[in-house]
Amino acid sequence: MKFKAFLTDNGVSLLDKRFLPALEKMGKICHLYLTRDHIYFLHNLLNGDGIQCIAQFRKEALFDEYRLSSQNDDRISFAIDLSLLHRALHSIISIYTEFSASDSGVPGGNSAPNHIQIKLVKKLPPHSQQPMPFLTFETKGYKSAVIQDVPISKPLSRSDVLELQAALDMAQDLPQTLIQVPDMHQLQNFVEKMKNVGDVLSVSISKYGDLHLQVSTSLITLGAEFRKLSVIGEQAQSPTDDQNLSAQSRTRIALQRGDAMTVQVSVKHFFKSLQCHAAKPDCAFYGIAQQGACLTVVFQFFIPGTHQTDKAISLHCRLPVLDPGAS
Amino acid sequence: MSSSAVEPESPDLVCQLDNVQGVVDALTSVRWKRQQDAVVELSEHGIVLIVEETACLQAKVYLQRELFVRYEYSAEGRPRFGVSLGLFVDCLNTFSVQGHSSAIELRYPGPDMQLLLKSVESSDSCTYAEIRTRIPDTISWDYNFEPAGSTPLSFTVKSAALKEAIDDLEWPGSSIHLILQPTPPSVTFRGEGHGDLQIDFMCQANTDLLVAFHCDREVSHRYKYKFLRATTSNIPSSVIRDNRGSKLTIGRGGMLKVQHLVSVAKPAIPHPHVDSAGYQQPSRIAYIEFFVKPEVDEDDANDT
Numbered sequence: 001m002k003f004k005a006f007l008t009d010n011g012v013s014l015l016d017k018r019f020l021p022a023l024e025k026m027g028k029i030c031h032l033y034l035t036r037d038h039i040y041f042l043h044n045l046l047n048g049d050g051i052q053c054i055a056q057f058r059k060e061a062l063f064d065e066y067r068l069s070s071q072n073d074d075r076i077s078f079a080i081d082l083s084l085l086h087r088a089l090h091s092i093i094s095i096y097t098e099f100s101a102s103d104s105g106v107p108g109g110n111s112a113p114n115h116i117q118i119k120l121v122k123k124l125p126p127h128s129q130q131p132m133p134f135l136t137f138e139t140k141g142y143k144s145a146v147i148q149d150v151p152i153s154k155p156l157s158r159s160d161v162l163e164l165q166a167a168l169d170m171a172q173d174l175p176q177t178l179i180q181v182p183d184m185h186q187l188q189n190f191v192e193k194m195k196n197v198g199d200v201l202s203v204s205i206s207k208y209g210d211l212h213l214q215v216s217t218s219l220i221t222l223g224a225e226f227r228k229l230s231v232i233g234e235q236a237q238s239p240t241d242d243q244n245l246s247a248q249s250r251t252r253i254a255l256q257r258g259d260a261m262t263v264q265v266s267v268k269h270f271f272k273s274l275q276c277h278a279a280k281p282d283c284a285f286y287g288i289a290q291q292g293a294c295l296t297v298v299f300q301f302f303i304p305g306t307h308q309t310d311k312a313i314s315l316h317c318r319l320p321v322l323d324p325g326a327s
Numbered sequence: 328m329s330s331s332a333v334e335p336e337s338p339d340l341v342c343q344l345d346n347v348q349g350v351v352d353a354l355t356s357v358r359w360k361r362q363q364d365a366v367v368e369l370s371e372h373g374i375v376l377i378v379e380e381t382a383c384l385q386a387k388v389y390l391q392r393e394l395f396v397r398y399e400y401s402a403e404g405r406p407r408f409g410v411s412l413g414l415f416v417d418c419l420n421t422f423s424v425q426g427h428s429s430a431i432e433l434r435y436p437g438p439d440m441q442l443l444l445k446s447v448e449s450s451d452s453c454t455y456a457e458i459r460t461r462i463p464d465t466i467s468w469d470y471n472f473e474p475a476g477s478t479p480l481s482f483t484v485k486s487a488a489l490k491e492a493i494d495d496l497e498w499p500g501s502s503i504h505l506i507l508q509p510t511p512p513s514v515t516f517r518g519e520g521h522g523d524l525q526i527d528f529m530c531q532a533n534t535d536l537l538v539a540f541h542c543d544r545e546v547s548h549r550y551k552y553k554f555l556r557a558t559t560s561n562i563p564s565s566v567i568r569d570n571r572g573s574k575l576t577i578g579r580g581g582m583l584k585v586q587h588l589v590s591v592a593k594p595a596i597p598h599p600h601v602d603s604a605g606y607q608q609p610s611r612i613a614y615i616e617f618f619v620k621p622e623v624d625e626d627d628a629n630d631t
Binding site: 223224226247 | 414420421424450451452453454456457
């Protein structure tokens with residue numbers, strides 16, 4: 001089992017400034033899953049009840065000279081603590097940039113280009129007889145070379161990797177209707193305050209492009225409706241006579257006509273999913289999976305300077321649906 | 328049943344606010360613990376919200392009709408209802424989004440005696456809430472505030488300084504003596520408990536701090552620290568920022584009245600070239616009043 005690669009500058013900034021801060025909010029521990037062409041950060045795919053978060057990168061988006069081999073069809077996965085990973089990367093970057101800055105000022109000075117190398121190693125930790133697996137970062141600074149070892153779990157067994165891949169395949173299904181979130185910041189602000197009022201959030205999404213959020217307890221009903229949002233996938237013309245109805249009536253009618261779906265999710269999960277905004281996506285879409293199996297949020301990233309989707313990067317979350325009886 | 332089905336029956340009150348944050352600030356200032364029941368009283372003059380605790384502390388927030396951009400009152404008498412203060416504030420807070428002018432409409436009663444709120448900003452997005460109301464509890468203690476004598480016993484101090492002083496008194500804790508004396512004109516807070524701490528506001532020494540002072544005889548009363556603290560613990564930051572003063576008056580029997588002013592002005596766009604005059608309409612102020620009952624023991628009848 002071998003993994004060795006060099007982080008590209010773009011990869012460094014993607015991870016350090018955008019993805020790791022966002023993924024840390026999804027949960028401290030995740031699975032890092034490496035295949036021949038892709039790198040995945042996966043939350044809660046094997047243990048079912050939390051919010052599932054899938055961040056996928058094509059190897060070129062993060063790495064140069066990506067070398068990976070394992071007896072399990074060149075797939076490696078292990079659990080890693082994201083806050084440790086982020087800290088290690090952050091410290092390595094500071095050394096790396098110091099060197100690069102000093103290097104650039106001297107024409108013909110240091111000819112060997114600097115890199116951040118990342119690899120999988122087994123080492124004897126201090127005061128231990130048992131070698132342990134680490135993900136190691138290595139770079140050299142102006143006067144020093146730095147190695148950061150991030151402890152990881154034992155690599156997943158063949159059967160666990162298969163299970164992870166199966167869960168990942170399952171999680172790639174997209175809802176039939178996706179609607180675009182109008183103003184991520186505003187929604188985040190609103191849901192953050194909504195958290196104080198109740199725990200269970202009803203989310204209704206219609207083919208007309210309506211998003212309706214509602215928290216309801218025995219003491220209060222609080223909701224927000226956003227209309228005329230862009231729709232991807234199945235859409236429908238909204239009835240012309242629903243302009244003067246209340247948001248609740250409008251949603252009820254859309255549900256009756258089969259033009260909308262509604263699910264209940266945890267407000268906290270919904271808020272967490274909005275925190276993926278830290279990864280600086282260009283837009284975000286919500287949709288409800290078939291038969292209301294989960295609420296999906298898909299973040300879209302554009303190739304810088306264009307409005308074309310960057311297919312090398314993808315991020316989406318699946319929020320578990322609460323049993324209405326349980327609330 | 329959709330809400331439109333009951334529209335013909337005219338509600339007691341329909342009003343519109345253009346500064347939700349100001350009202351959230353005003354209501355938060357009387358929120359001294361998590362679970363608090365409030366009584367709301369509606370009248371043609373405005374809305375009054377009352378909270379109290381164990382017959383020792385009462386607070387009122389006056390939202391006069393001038394604070395509302397629209398105020399349509401059509402009830403007879405003064406309708407009252409009970410509501411959870413925390414829920415009401417948390418709910419109003421969701422309507423206050425930074426960077427957006429958040430105008431909302433309040434309506435009472437709804438089809439099921441709810442308090443109804445909704446945003447009135449745009450047709451493509453809307454926020455709404457229905458808060459369940461209760462039949463209000465009777466106010467357990469009469470907080471009729473009467474002057475202690477022919478001349479008032481009162482002082483006005485910068486709100487920030489008052490809050491700081493009361494925060495500092497947390498250390499001795501338990502009960503706090505408030506002493507007013509005419510010569511030299513001064514206000515003293517003295518805490519005796521886990522140690523002694525005395526804070527003096529000297530009228531002559533610091534005219535900036537003590538804005539007004541009326542006292543013709545020495546008075547001294549003791550108040551429970553936790554009640555005194557409730558009067559300043561949640562003063563909104565806008566009060567401190569605006570450098571406002573708080574007025575404290577001692578009434579008959581030693582009852583202490585603490586008054587704050589909270590700005591509910593329309594959120595102004597900061598403009599460096601415009602003079603501050605006319606920047607804030609004087610009528611757009613919410614009045615907050617606390618009434619604190621003194622601690623009474625047998626040998627403490629020195630209110631002469």
